[in-house]
Amino acid sequence: MTEPAPVGLQARRSDLEARLGAVHERIAAAARAAGRGEAPELIVVTKFFPASDVRLLAGLGVRRVGENRDQEASAKAAELADLDLEWHFIGQLQTNKARHVARYAHTVQSVDRPQLVSALSRAVAAENQRRADEGLPARSPLGCLIQVDLRSPAEHAGDAGPAHRGGALPADIGTLAGLIDAADGLRLGGLMAVAPLGSDPAPAFARLMELSMVLRATHPGADVVSAGMSQDLEQAVAAGATHLRVGSDVLGPRPALR
């Protein structure tokens, strides 16, 4: 990840500024169309793009960024530690990476199983011990969103085990919410989902909103609904999402390989 020459950097800045502005306009238009007073929060998904892009985005007013791989996110967060950024982890997370993620993440949006809840809670305790040893203040509680698998039961049935896209079954939300709520160092924020591939996102997001309403009946503070990406942000705004996760429409097409 070498820094581009200043001229390249200027051009990239203009490019990002234009794309970011267009995305903000789409969000505002969708919010108006839905009669929403407040537009949802934008999380810019910077996976596969260099830290230099994240720095430019911060200069353009972006505060929330999303990443889906620990190794890449750790490196960027360390390189950009001077910036006031909120790092949202949005990818499938192995329990052995929890310690890393607790160092830099504001929120893990992809909590999908009990073992991950306990691993994250232990990770926050370890991180706070590390900070105490260095005379640093404790971190804030780690935000946790429960990722929900919105596919139909028939689609679940065709699952190839752990290879599926991630997410807890709707029936397991209550149990996971209770575990997160009871765990030290974690704060239950709400729900996250990715619309199932190849079907209309609107009914999937409507289902997610229903699940959020059920969750909020017992956990009123868990009011985050993270839904909507480049392709379906309008449907997510219409459904009532509080947070959008937009990557390619801000940064451009992701490099296929690296």
Ligand SMILES: *Cc1c(COP(=O)(O)O)cnc(C)c1O
């Ligand atoms: C990559 C990713 C996004 C952003 O997708 P785009 O189509 O690039 O906007 C959002 N959410 C998750 C979970 C992702 O992995």
